[in-house]
Amino acid sequence: MPEDLNQKISQFLDNELDHDEALTLLQKMQLQSELQDKLIRYEAISHAMKTDVFLLTKSDFSTKIRQQIQKEPVYLLPQHKPFKRSHKQIAAAASIAIIAVIAGRSLYGTDQHSKVASIVQVAQHQLSEQSSKPVVYENQAAQYPLNKRINDYLQAHNSSVYTNGEANFQPLARVTAYSHK
Amino acid sequence: MTVVKRFYVVLLLSIGVASAREPGLNAQQVLVKMNHAMEVLNYQGTVAFLKNGKLEPMKYVHAAEKGIQQERLLSLNSPLREIIRNGGQISCLFKETQQTIVDHRPFERSFLVDVPRNLDDMGAIYQFEIVGEENIAMLPSYVVAIQPKDYARYPRKIWVEKQQFLPLKVVVYDNSGVPLEQVVFTEIEVKDALPFVDVKFLDAAHPVQHIHQSQPQSSDQAAFVVTALPKGFREVFFIRKPMHNTEQPVDHLLLSDGFTTVSIYMENKSAAIQSGLQSVGAVNSYSRTINNYQLTVMGEVPAETVKFIAEGIKLRDLKD
Numbered sequence: 001m002p003e004d005l006n007q008k009i010s011q012f013l014d015n016e017l018d019h020d021e022a023l024t025l026l027q028k029m030q031l032q033s034e035l036q037d038k039l040i041r042y043e044a045i046s047h048a049m050k051t052d053v054f055l056l057t058k059s060d061f062s063t064k065i066r067q068q069i070q071k072e073p074v075y076l077l078p079q080h081k082p083f084k085r086s087h088k089q090i091a092a093a094a095s096i097a098i099i100a101v102i103a104g105r106s107l108y109g110t111d112q113h114s115k116v117a118s119i120v121q122v123a124q125h126q127l128s129e130q131s132s133k134p135v136v137y138e139n140q141a142a143q144y145p146l147n148k149r150i151n152d153y154l155q156a157h158n159s160s161v162y163t164n165g166e167a168n169f170q171p172l173a174r175v176t177a178y179s180h181k
Numbered sequence: 182m183t184v185v186k187r188f189y190v191v192l193l194l195s196i197g198v199a200s201a202r203e204p205g206l207n208a209q210q211v212l213v214k215m216n217h218a219m220e221v222l223n224y225q226g227t228v229a230f231l232k233n234g235k236l237e238p239m240k241y242v243h244a245a246e247k248g249i250q251q252e253r254l255l256s257l258n259s260p261l262r263e264i265i266r267n268g269g270q271i272s273c274l275f276k277e278t279q280q281t282i283v284d285h286r287p288f289e290r291s292f293l294v295d296v297p298r299n300l301d302d303m304g305a306i307y308q309f310e311i312v313g314e315e316n317i318a319m320l321p322s323y324v325v326a327i328q329p330k331d332y333a334r335y336p337r338k339i340w341v342e343k344q345q346f347l348p349l350k351v352v353v354y355d356n357s358g359v360p361l362e363q364v365v366f367t368e369i370e371v372k373d374a375l376p377f378v379d380v381k382f383l384d385a386a387h388p389v390q391h392i393h394q395s396q397p398q399s400s401d402q403a404a405f406v407v408t409a410l411p412k413g414f415r416e417v418f419f420i421r422k423p424m425h426n427t428e429q430p431v432d433h434l435l436l437s438d439g440f441t442t443v444s445i446y447m448e449n450k451s452a453a454i455q456s457g458l459q460s461v462g463a464v465n466s467y468s469r470t471i472n473n474y475q476l477t478v479m480g481e482v483p484a485e486t487v488k489f490i491a492e493g494i495k496l497r498d499l500k501d
Contacts (some may be wrong), residue, residue, distance in 0.1 A: 150459065151468065152424050153479055155392065155466070156433055157444040159284060160266045162235055162273050163230045163254065163292055164462075 009039050013046055190269055207323045208309035209300045214346040215339070216296055221245050224319070226369030228254075228293070233462035241292075242364075244375040245294045251377045252292060264294065266378050272380045284392040288417050288435070294339060294351045295302060296305050297439035304436055306413035308329055315340060317349035318366045327440065332356050333411035333486045334441045335463065345371055354461050356483060361463035380452060405447050406472065409493030413438035424448070436480075443480030443490060450475045458484050467491045 008025050011017045017025065029035040155161045204213070217279060223244055230237040240255040261276040268285030274280075284415040289295060297303060314326040329336055336358075340350035350365040362445040400419035412436040417435040424431040431448040450473050459466045466479035467487040471494070 024364075037496070082371060112385065149425055150477070150479075153444065153446050153466070154447075154461065154464065157435075157479055158288055159266075159271055159289055159444060160230075160232065162262070162271065162284075163239065164235065166234050 005035065006038065009035070009042055013039070013042055182438070184410055204321075206311075208311045208323075208327075210324055211323050211341050211346065212296050212300060212309065212339070215341045215348055216298055218346040219243070219291060219293070219348065220250060221441075222345060222347065223375040224345075224369055225372065226374060227257075227363050227367045229363070229367060231365070238367070242375055244377050246374070247265045247378070249377075253378060254292060264292070265339070265378065267380070274380075281389045282392060283389050288437075294348050296339070303413075303439050306334075307440065312338070314343070315351065317342070318368050319345075320349060321367070324348050331411065332483060333489070334438060334482050335361065337440070342369075347371070348491070353481065355463075389443070400434055403447070404497055405432065405434075405445070405471075405476065405494050407434070407436075407490065407494055408443065408499050410436065410490060411482075413442075414443065441481055442476060443482060443487065445490070445494065446477045447474050447494075449472075449473060459486065460489065471496055 005025075006030070008017060008021065012022055012025055029039060186188045202217045204279050223246075224332065225240070225242040228239055228241040229238040230239065238257045240253075240257065240336070242251075242255075242476050243314040244253075244254040250266075250268070252263040256262050259277065260275055263276070264271060264273045266423055269285060269289075271282075271284040271289075273282045273284070297431055303309075308326075308328045308330060309326070310326045311323050312326045315322055315324055317340045320344045323343060325339045325341055327337045327339065335349065335353050335355060339348050341347070342349050347369065351363065353362040356360050397420055398419035400416055402421060403419055414436045415438070417437045419432070419434045421430050421432050423429060429449060431446055436445070447476045455488075456468050458468060459468075463481045464479060465482060465487045466477055467484070468475065469476040469491055470476070474496065476491060476494055477493070478487040
Protein backbone atom coordinates (compact mmCIF):
# COMPACT_ATOMS: atom_id res chain seq x y z
CA MET A 1 0.00 0.00 0.00
CA PRO A 2 1.60 3.23 -1.15
CA GLU A 3 0.07 5.39 1.56
CA ASP A 4 1.35 3.07 4.20
CA LEU A 5 4.82 3.19 2.71
CA ASN A 6 4.66 6.95 2.43
CA GLN A 7 3.71 7.07 6.07
CA LYS A 8 6.60 4.86 7.01
CA ILE A 9 9.04 6.96 5.02
CA SER A 10 7.80 9.99 6.84
CA GLN A 11 8.12 8.22 10.18
CA PHE A 12 11.56 7.05 9.18
CA LEU A 13 12.65 10.60 8.54
CA ASP A 14 11.21 11.66 11.88
CA ASN A 15 13.00 8.80 13.58
CA GLU A 16 9.73 7.26 14.65
CA LEU A 17 10.25 3.78 13.26
CA ASP A 18 11.76 1.07 15.38
CA HIS A 19 14.85 -0.75 14.20
CA ASP A 20 13.13 -3.67 12.48
CA GLU A 21 10.65 -1.50 10.64
CA ALA A 22 13.38 0.86 9.52
CA LEU A 23 15.44 -2.04 8.26
CA THR A 24 12.47 -3.50 6.39
CA LEU A 25 11.76 -0.14 4.82
CA LEU A 26 15.37 0.29 3.74
CA GLN A 27 15.36 -3.14 2.18
CA LYS A 28 12.23 -2.27 0.23
CA MET A 29 13.82 0.96 -0.89
CA GLN A 30 16.78 -0.99 -2.19
CA LEU A 31 14.42 -2.82 -4.52
CA GLN A 32 12.23 0.12 -5.55
CA SER A 33 13.95 3.15 -6.93
CA GLU A 34 10.76 5.23 -6.72
CA LEU A 35 10.79 4.78 -2.97
CA GLN A 36 14.36 6.00 -2.84
CA ASP A 37 13.35 9.05 -4.83
CA LYS A 38 10.46 9.59 -2.50
CA LEU A 39 12.73 9.43 0.52
CA ILE A 40 14.96 12.09 -0.97
CA ARG A 41 11.98 14.31 -1.82
CA TYR A 42 10.48 13.96 1.64
CA GLU A 43 13.80 14.65 3.20
CA ALA A 44 14.28 17.77 1.10
CA ILE A 45 10.82 19.00 2.04
CA SER A 46 11.44 18.27 5.68
CA HIS A 47 14.76 20.01 5.59
CA ALA A 48 13.37 23.06 3.78
CA MET A 49 10.62 23.37 6.35
CA LYS A 50 13.02 23.17 9.25
CA THR A 51 15.84 25.36 8.01
CA ASP A 52 16.47 28.28 5.68
CA VAL A 53 19.07 26.36 3.69
CA PHE A 54 18.15 24.06 0.86
CA LEU A 55 20.55 22.14 -1.36
CA LEU A 56 19.09 20.35 -4.34
CA THR A 57 20.56 16.96 -5.23
CA LYS A 58 19.42 14.92 -8.16
CA SER A 59 17.53 11.79 -7.35
CA ASP A 60 20.15 9.56 -8.95
CA PHE A 61 23.06 11.17 -7.11
CA SER A 62 23.83 8.22 -4.87
CA THR A 63 23.25 5.76 -7.71
CA LYS A 64 25.80 7.50 -9.86
CA ILE A 65 28.33 7.54 -7.06
CA ARG A 66 27.84 3.83 -6.50
CA GLN A 67 28.20 3.14 -10.23
CA GLN A 68 31.39 5.17 -10.35
CA ILE A 69 32.83 3.13 -7.51
CA GLN A 70 31.88 -0.09 -9.24
CA LYS A 71 33.61 1.10 -12.40
CA GLU A 72 36.88 1.49 -10.55
CA PRO A 73 39.31 -1.07 -11.95
CA VAL A 74 40.37 -4.00 -9.83
CA TYR A 75 44.14 -4.07 -9.75
CA LEU A 76 45.79 -7.45 -9.57
CA LEU A 77 49.30 -6.12 -9.22
CA PRO A 78 51.30 -7.37 -6.27
CA GLN A 79 50.62 -5.50 -3.09
CA HIS A 80 53.52 -5.47 -0.75
CA LYS A 81 51.39 -4.52 2.20
CA PRO A 82 47.92 -5.69 1.33
CA PHE A 83 44.98 -4.57 3.38
CA LYS A 84 43.36 -7.19 5.44
CA ARG A 85 40.01 -8.25 4.12
CA SER A 86 38.30 -6.88 7.20
CA HIS A 87 39.92 -3.50 6.61
CA LYS A 88 38.67 -3.48 3.04
CA GLN A 89 35.16 -4.24 4.20
CA ILE A 90 35.27 -1.51 6.79
CA ALA A 91 36.58 0.97 4.23
CA ALA A 92 33.93 0.00 1.68
CA ALA A 93 31.19 0.15 4.30
CA ALA A 94 32.41 3.54 5.45
CA SER A 95 32.42 4.83 1.86
CA ILE A 96 28.90 3.66 1.23
CA ALA A 97 27.77 5.07 4.52
CA ILE A 98 29.28 8.45 3.64
CA ILE A 99 27.50 8.42 0.29
CA ALA A 100 24.25 7.56 1.95
CA VAL A 101 24.71 10.34 4.45
CA ILE A 102 25.64 12.88 1.79
CA ALA A 103 22.85 11.94 -0.58
CA GLY A 104 20.03 11.42 1.81
CA ARG A 105 20.82 13.10 5.02
CA SER A 106 23.58 15.54 4.42
CA LEU A 107 21.90 18.46 6.08
CA TYR A 108 19.92 16.61 8.64
CA GLY A 109 20.39 17.03 12.35
CA THR A 110 22.61 14.93 14.47
CA ASP A 111 19.63 13.27 16.10
CA GLN A 112 19.33 10.86 13.22
CA HIS A 113 22.23 8.64 14.16
CA SER A 114 20.05 5.62 14.57
CA LYS A 115 18.85 5.79 10.97
CA VAL A 116 22.33 6.33 9.65
CA ALA A 117 23.31 3.27 11.58
CA SER A 118 20.50 1.39 9.89
CA ILE A 119 21.68 2.49 6.50
CA VAL A 120 25.15 1.33 7.37
CA GLN A 121 23.76 -1.96 8.52
CA VAL A 122 22.01 -2.45 5.21
CA ALA A 123 25.12 -1.42 3.39
CA GLN A 124 27.16 -3.86 5.38
CA HIS A 125 24.56 -6.52 4.82
CA GLN A 126 24.81 -5.98 1.08
CA LEU A 127 28.56 -5.94 1.28
CA SER A 128 28.65 -9.22 3.10
CA GLU A 129 26.32 -10.68 0.49
CA GLN A 130 28.63 -9.48 -2.25
CA SER A 131 31.73 -10.73 -0.54
CA SER A 132 30.15 -14.13 0.00
CA LYS A 133 30.07 -14.49 -3.75
CA PRO A 134 33.60 -15.73 -4.34
CA VAL A 135 35.83 -13.71 -6.60
CA VAL A 136 37.24 -16.83 -8.10
CA TYR A 137 40.64 -16.85 -9.61
CA GLU A 138 41.49 -20.26 -10.86
CA ASN A 139 44.64 -20.24 -8.82
CA GLN A 140 43.32 -19.12 -5.50
CA ALA A 141 42.67 -22.55 -4.17
CA ALA A 142 43.67 -23.02 -0.63
CA GLN A 143 47.00 -24.61 -0.02
CA TYR A 144 46.94 -28.32 -0.53
CA PRO A 145 49.64 -30.94 -0.66
CA LEU A 146 51.48 -31.41 -3.87
CA ASN A 147 50.11 -34.58 -5.24
CA LYS A 148 52.07 -37.46 -6.55
CA ARG A 149 51.48 -36.68 -10.17
CA ILE A 150 52.77 -33.15 -9.96
CA ASN A 151 55.76 -34.48 -8.09
CA ASP A 152 56.37 -36.96 -10.89
CA TYR A 153 56.17 -34.10 -13.34
CA LEU A 154 58.70 -32.11 -11.34
CA GLN A 155 61.08 -35.01 -11.34
CA ALA A 156 60.73 -35.52 -15.07
CA HIS A 157 61.07 -31.80 -15.71
CA ASN A 158 64.59 -31.24 -14.42
CA SER A 159 67.20 -32.58 -12.05
CA SER A 160 66.72 -29.93 -9.40
CA VAL A 161 64.64 -32.42 -7.44
CA TYR A 162 67.86 -34.19 -6.55
CA THR A 163 69.48 -31.11 -5.10
CA ASN A 164 66.24 -30.12 -3.40
CA GLY A 165 65.64 -33.57 -1.98
CA GLU A 166 62.14 -33.27 -3.31
CA ALA A 167 61.35 -36.15 -5.56
CA ASN A 168 58.56 -38.62 -5.14
CA PHE A 169 60.70 -40.61 -2.78
CA GLN A 170 61.08 -37.99 -0.11
CA PRO A 171 58.85 -35.54 1.67
CA LEU A 172 56.62 -33.89 -0.80
CA ALA A 173 57.51 -30.51 -2.10
CA ARG A 174 55.82 -27.65 -0.37
CA VAL A 175 53.18 -26.02 -2.47
CA THR A 176 51.98 -22.51 -2.16
CA ALA A 177 48.86 -21.33 -3.84
CA TYR A 178 49.77 -18.92 -6.53
CA SER A 179 49.06 -15.37 -5.59
CA HIS A 180 47.98 -13.29 -8.50
CA LYS A 181 50.62 -10.86 -9.79
CA MET B 182 102.29 26.59 -27.59
CA THR B 183 102.49 27.24 -23.92
CA VAL B 184 103.36 24.63 -21.35
CA VAL B 185 99.79 24.55 -20.15
CA LYS B 186 98.47 23.92 -23.66
CA ARG B 187 101.01 21.16 -24.20
CA PHE B 188 99.94 19.62 -20.92
CA TYR B 189 96.29 19.52 -22.03
CA VAL B 190 97.20 18.11 -25.45
CA VAL B 191 99.19 15.33 -23.79
CA LEU B 192 96.35 14.73 -21.36
CA LEU B 193 93.78 14.48 -24.14
CA LEU B 194 96.02 12.18 -26.18
CA SER B 195 96.57 9.94 -23.20
CA ILE B 196 92.81 9.77 -22.60
CA GLY B 197 92.30 8.91 -26.26
CA VAL B 198 94.91 6.17 -26.11
CA ALA B 199 93.37 4.79 -22.93
CA SER B 200 89.88 4.68 -24.41
CA ALA B 201 91.17 3.06 -27.61
CA ARG B 202 92.67 0.16 -25.64
CA GLU B 203 91.05 -3.20 -25.99
CA PRO B 204 88.02 -3.07 -23.76
CA GLY B 205 87.52 -5.60 -20.99
CA LEU B 206 85.50 -8.73 -21.38
CA ASN B 207 81.87 -8.29 -22.10
CA ALA B 208 79.19 -10.36 -20.45
CA GLN B 209 78.87 -12.92 -23.23
CA GLN B 210 82.62 -13.44 -23.28
CA VAL B 211 82.62 -14.02 -19.54
CA LEU B 212 79.86 -16.59 -19.90
CA VAL B 213 81.66 -18.37 -22.73
CA LYS B 214 84.78 -18.56 -20.59
CA MET B 215 82.66 -19.79 -17.72
CA ASN B 216 81.20 -22.58 -19.83
CA HIS B 217 84.71 -23.64 -20.83
CA ALA B 218 86.05 -23.49 -17.27
CA MET B 219 83.14 -25.54 -15.96
CA GLU B 220 83.96 -28.28 -18.43
CA VAL B 221 87.73 -28.51 -18.21
CA LEU B 222 88.65 -27.63 -14.63
CA ASN B 223 88.82 -29.89 -11.61
CA TYR B 224 87.21 -28.13 -8.68
CA GLN B 225 85.43 -28.89 -5.46
CA GLY B 226 83.80 -27.02 -2.64
CA THR B 227 80.67 -26.54 -0.63
CA VAL B 228 77.66 -25.26 -2.43
CA ALA B 229 74.35 -24.18 -0.98
CA PHE B 230 71.14 -24.63 -2.92
CA LEU B 231 68.42 -22.31 -1.71
CA LYS B 232 65.21 -23.28 -3.40
CA ASN B 233 61.61 -23.25 -2.39
CA GLY B 234 62.54 -21.68 0.92
CA LYS B 235 64.79 -24.59 1.77
CA LEU B 236 68.56 -24.47 2.21
CA GLU B 237 70.41 -27.53 1.01
CA PRO B 238 74.19 -27.42 1.57
CA MET B 239 76.16 -30.00 -0.38
CA LYS B 240 79.70 -30.99 -1.09
CA TYR B 241 80.42 -30.50 -4.77
CA VAL B 242 83.11 -32.16 -6.87
CA HIS B 243 83.77 -31.71 -10.58
CA ALA B 244 86.34 -33.95 -12.19
CA ALA B 245 87.45 -33.55 -15.78
CA GLU B 246 89.97 -35.45 -17.82
CA LYS B 247 90.40 -35.77 -21.57
CA GLY B 248 86.98 -34.38 -22.33
CA ILE B 249 85.20 -36.61 -19.85
CA GLN B 250 83.47 -35.02 -16.90
CA GLN B 251 81.91 -36.16 -13.71
CA GLU B 252 79.88 -34.03 -11.34
CA ARG B 253 79.20 -35.25 -7.80
CA LEU B 254 77.08 -33.91 -4.99
CA LEU B 255 77.00 -35.16 -1.43
CA SER B 256 74.24 -33.88 0.79
CA LEU B 257 75.26 -32.74 4.23
CA ASN B 258 71.77 -32.96 5.73
CA SER B 259 68.99 -35.53 5.56
CA PRO B 260 67.89 -37.04 3.33
CA LEU B 261 71.50 -38.13 2.87
CA ARG B 262 72.23 -38.83 -0.76
CA GLU B 263 74.94 -38.91 -3.33
CA ILE B 264 74.22 -37.66 -6.80
CA ILE B 265 76.58 -38.35 -9.66
CA ARG B 266 76.34 -36.99 -13.16
CA ASN B 267 78.26 -38.92 -15.79
CA GLY B 268 77.66 -37.27 -19.10
CA GLY B 269 73.92 -37.45 -19.67
CA GLN B 270 73.22 -39.85 -16.83
CA ILE B 271 72.40 -38.89 -13.27
CA SER B 272 72.51 -41.48 -10.51
CA CYS B 273 71.06 -40.66 -7.14
CA LEU B 274 71.68 -42.94 -4.19
CA PHE B 275 69.72 -42.36 -1.03
CA LYS B 276 71.79 -43.57 1.87
CA GLU B 277 68.96 -43.98 4.33
CA THR B 278 66.42 -45.76 2.15
CA GLN B 279 69.01 -47.51 -0.03
CA GLN B 280 67.02 -46.35 -3.02
CA THR B 281 68.76 -45.66 -6.29
CA ILE B 282 67.46 -43.62 -9.16
CA VAL B 283 69.08 -43.42 -12.53
CA ASP B 284 67.98 -40.51 -14.62
CA HIS B 285 68.90 -39.96 -18.25
CA ARG B 286 69.25 -36.31 -19.06
CA PRO B 287 71.51 -35.69 -22.05
CA PHE B 288 70.06 -32.21 -22.38
CA GLU B 289 71.45 -31.01 -19.04
CA ARG B 290 75.10 -30.38 -18.25
CA SER B 291 75.44 -29.12 -14.69
CA PHE B 292 73.75 -28.97 -11.32
CA LEU B 293 75.04 -25.42 -10.89
CA VAL B 294 73.87 -23.62 -13.99
CA ASP B 295 73.28 -24.43 -17.62
CA VAL B 296 74.30 -21.63 -19.96
CA PRO B 297 73.93 -22.24 -23.70
CA ARG B 298 77.22 -22.81 -25.50
CA ASN B 299 76.20 -20.49 -28.28
CA LEU B 300 75.01 -17.17 -26.96
CA ASP B 301 74.83 -15.45 -30.32
CA ASP B 302 71.19 -16.33 -30.82
CA MET B 303 70.24 -15.36 -27.30
CA GLY B 304 70.51 -11.63 -27.89
CA ALA B 305 67.00 -11.54 -29.27
CA ILE B 306 65.46 -12.64 -25.99
CA TYR B 307 68.03 -11.79 -23.31
CA GLN B 308 70.26 -8.86 -22.59
CA PHE B 309 73.66 -9.66 -21.10
CA GLU B 310 75.54 -7.16 -19.03
CA ILE B 311 78.29 -7.05 -16.45
CA VAL B 312 76.66 -5.01 -13.73
CA GLY B 313 79.43 -5.02 -11.18
CA GLU B 314 82.10 -6.90 -9.33
CA GLU B 315 81.65 -8.54 -5.94
CA ASN B 316 83.38 -11.06 -3.73
CA ILE B 317 81.80 -14.47 -3.34
CA ALA B 318 83.48 -16.96 -1.03
CA MET B 319 86.19 -14.30 -0.72
CA LEU B 320 86.91 -14.45 -4.45
CA PRO B 321 86.52 -11.41 -6.72
CA SER B 322 83.81 -12.05 -9.27
CA TYR B 323 82.05 -10.46 -12.20
CA VAL B 324 78.35 -10.00 -11.72
CA VAL B 325 76.70 -10.91 -15.01
CA ALA B 326 73.06 -9.96 -15.36
CA ILE B 327 70.93 -11.92 -17.79
CA GLN B 328 67.86 -9.84 -18.30
CA PRO B 329 65.02 -11.16 -20.46
CA LYS B 330 63.60 -8.75 -22.99
CA ASP B 331 60.05 -9.76 -22.12
CA TYR B 332 58.16 -10.83 -19.02
CA ALA B 333 57.72 -14.41 -20.16
CA ARG B 334 60.79 -15.61 -18.28
CA TYR B 335 62.83 -14.77 -15.22
CA PRO B 336 65.92 -12.59 -14.95
CA ARG B 337 69.02 -14.05 -13.34
CA LYS B 338 72.50 -13.12 -12.31
CA ILE B 339 75.66 -15.19 -12.33
CA TRP B 340 78.72 -14.31 -10.26
CA VAL B 341 81.74 -15.53 -12.23
CA GLU B 342 85.11 -15.74 -10.52
CA LYS B 343 87.58 -13.43 -12.26
CA GLN B 344 90.62 -15.69 -12.46
CA GLN B 345 89.28 -19.15 -13.21
CA PHE B 346 85.86 -18.07 -14.54
CA LEU B 347 83.94 -20.56 -12.45
CA PRO B 348 80.38 -19.70 -11.43
CA LEU B 349 80.30 -18.98 -7.71
CA LYS B 350 76.73 -17.85 -7.38
CA VAL B 351 73.57 -18.03 -9.45
CA VAL B 352 70.35 -16.25 -8.54
CA VAL B 353 67.01 -16.44 -10.32
CA TYR B 354 64.71 -13.50 -9.65
CA ASP B 355 61.06 -12.96 -10.29
CA ASN B 356 60.05 -10.06 -12.48
CA SER B 357 59.83 -7.74 -9.50
CA GLY B 358 63.40 -8.51 -8.48
CA VAL B 359 62.72 -10.88 -5.60
CA PRO B 360 65.17 -13.82 -5.52
CA LEU B 361 63.43 -17.12 -6.17
CA GLU B 362 66.34 -19.53 -6.19
CA GLN B 363 70.02 -19.34 -5.36
CA VAL B 364 73.02 -21.56 -5.80
CA VAL B 365 76.13 -20.26 -4.06
CA PHE B 366 79.54 -21.62 -3.21
CA THR B 367 80.67 -20.99 0.34
CA GLU B 368 84.15 -22.28 -0.47
CA ILE B 369 85.76 -23.61 -3.60
CA GLU B 370 89.18 -24.81 -4.66
CA VAL B 371 90.60 -25.72 -8.04
CA LYS B 372 92.79 -28.82 -8.23
CA ASP B 373 95.08 -30.25 -10.83
CA ALA B 374 93.13 -33.48 -10.77
CA LEU B 375 90.26 -35.04 -8.89
CA PRO B 376 89.27 -38.70 -8.89
CA PHE B 377 86.32 -40.08 -10.77
CA VAL B 378 84.14 -42.38 -8.69
CA ASP B 379 82.21 -45.43 -9.76
CA VAL B 380 78.49 -45.50 -9.35
CA LYS B 381 77.81 -48.40 -7.02
CA PHE B 382 74.41 -49.91 -7.49
CA LEU B 383 72.93 -51.83 -4.65
CA ASP B 384 71.57 -55.34 -4.50
CA ALA B 385 68.45 -56.67 -6.17
CA ALA B 386 66.43 -55.97 -3.07
CA HIS B 387 66.66 -52.32 -3.95
CA PRO B 388 65.86 -52.10 -7.63
CA VAL B 389 67.01 -49.14 -9.59
CA GLN B 390 64.35 -46.77 -10.75
CA HIS B 391 64.99 -45.42 -14.23
CA ILE B 392 63.70 -42.11 -15.46
CA HIS B 393 63.79 -40.97 -19.06
CA GLN B 394 65.39 -44.22 -20.07
CA SER B 395 63.52 -44.41 -23.33
CA GLN B 396 64.77 -42.76 -26.45
CA PRO B 397 63.20 -39.44 -27.36
CA GLN B 398 60.50 -39.62 -29.99
CA SER B 399 59.14 -37.25 -32.57
CA SER B 400 56.77 -34.68 -31.16
CA ASP B 401 54.52 -35.40 -34.14
CA GLN B 402 53.31 -38.32 -32.07
CA ALA B 403 52.14 -36.05 -29.28
CA ALA B 404 48.42 -35.97 -28.60
CA PHE B 405 48.55 -32.20 -28.53
CA VAL B 406 49.71 -29.29 -30.60
CA VAL B 407 51.34 -26.18 -29.14
CA THR B 408 49.96 -23.15 -30.93
CA ALA B 409 51.48 -20.32 -28.89
CA LEU B 410 54.92 -20.03 -27.37
CA PRO B 411 56.94 -17.11 -26.05
CA LYS B 412 59.77 -16.09 -28.33
CA GLY B 413 62.84 -18.29 -28.32
CA PHE B 414 61.37 -21.50 -26.92
CA ARG B 415 62.24 -24.58 -28.90
CA GLU B 416 61.54 -28.25 -28.55
CA VAL B 417 64.24 -30.18 -26.69
CA PHE B 418 62.67 -33.61 -26.68
CA PHE B 419 59.40 -35.45 -26.66
CA ILE B 420 58.68 -38.75 -25.02
CA ARG B 421 55.61 -40.86 -24.33
CA LYS B 422 56.10 -43.16 -21.42
CA PRO B 423 54.33 -44.50 -18.35
CA MET B 424 54.47 -42.47 -15.18
CA HIS B 425 53.05 -42.62 -11.69
CA ASN B 426 53.94 -46.32 -11.38
CA THR B 427 51.21 -47.27 -13.82
CA GLU B 428 51.13 -48.37 -17.43
CA GLN B 429 49.19 -45.27 -18.33
CA PRO B 430 51.32 -43.34 -20.85
CA VAL B 431 52.03 -39.67 -20.39
CA ASP B 432 53.13 -37.36 -23.19
CA HIS B 433 56.00 -35.14 -22.14
CA LEU B 434 57.35 -32.35 -24.32
CA LEU B 435 60.30 -30.36 -23.00
CA LEU B 436 60.90 -26.86 -24.35
CA SER B 437 63.77 -24.50 -23.69
CA ASP B 438 64.91 -21.03 -24.63
CA GLY B 439 68.48 -21.85 -23.61
CA PHE B 440 68.24 -20.75 -19.99
CA THR B 441 64.68 -21.61 -19.13
CA THR B 442 62.83 -24.89 -19.56
CA VAL B 443 59.14 -25.62 -19.75
CA SER B 444 57.53 -29.05 -19.73
CA ILE B 445 54.16 -29.94 -21.17
CA TYR B 446 52.44 -33.08 -19.90
CA MET B 447 49.27 -34.64 -21.19
CA GLU B 448 47.56 -37.76 -19.95
CA ASN B 449 44.10 -39.13 -19.43
CA LYS B 450 41.97 -36.96 -17.22
CA SER B 451 42.31 -37.61 -13.55
CA ALA B 452 40.91 -36.08 -10.43
CA ALA B 453 44.34 -36.25 -8.90
CA ILE B 454 45.41 -32.98 -10.44
CA GLN B 455 43.63 -29.80 -9.58
CA SER B 456 43.09 -27.42 -12.44
CA GLY B 457 44.63 -24.01 -12.20
CA LEU B 458 47.92 -22.56 -11.16
CA GLN B 459 50.36 -23.89 -8.62
CA SER B 460 53.76 -22.69 -7.56
CA VAL B 461 56.79 -24.48 -6.17
CA GLY B 462 59.64 -22.05 -5.72
CA ALA B 463 60.53 -20.71 -9.14
CA VAL B 464 58.49 -23.43 -10.84
CA ASN B 465 54.96 -22.61 -11.81
CA SER B 466 52.50 -25.04 -13.26
CA TYR B 467 49.11 -24.65 -14.85
CA SER B 468 46.72 -27.55 -15.33
CA ARG B 469 43.51 -27.76 -17.29
CA THR B 470 41.42 -30.40 -18.96
CA ILE B 471 40.84 -30.72 -22.67
CA ASN B 472 38.05 -33.16 -23.34
CA ASN B 473 39.18 -36.33 -21.63
CA TYR B 474 42.77 -35.25 -21.20
CA GLN B 475 44.58 -33.54 -18.39
CA LEU B 476 47.12 -30.98 -19.49
CA THR B 477 49.84 -29.54 -17.28
CA VAL B 478 52.42 -26.95 -18.28
CA MET B 479 55.29 -26.54 -15.84
CA GLY B 480 58.48 -24.52 -15.85
CA GLU B 481 60.76 -22.00 -14.19
CA VAL B 482 58.80 -19.19 -15.72
CA PRO B 483 56.20 -16.74 -14.45
CA ALA B 484 52.72 -18.10 -13.89
CA GLU B 485 51.44 -16.03 -16.78
CA THR B 486 53.77 -17.88 -19.13
CA VAL B 487 52.68 -21.40 -18.21
CA LYS B 488 49.08 -20.28 -18.44
CA PHE B 489 49.69 -18.63 -21.80
CA ILE B 490 51.27 -21.80 -23.18
CA ALA B 491 48.57 -24.03 -21.71
CA GLU B 492 45.78 -21.90 -23.15
CA GLY B 493 47.29 -22.27 -26.60
CA ILE B 494 47.48 -26.05 -26.57
CA LYS B 495 44.95 -28.02 -28.56
CA LEU B 496 44.37 -31.67 -29.14
CA ARG B 497 46.04 -32.71 -32.33
CA ASP B 498 42.90 -33.98 -34.02
CA LEU B 499 41.06 -30.77 -33.05
CA LYS B 500 43.67 -28.44 -34.42
CA ASP B 501 41.61 -27.38 -37.36
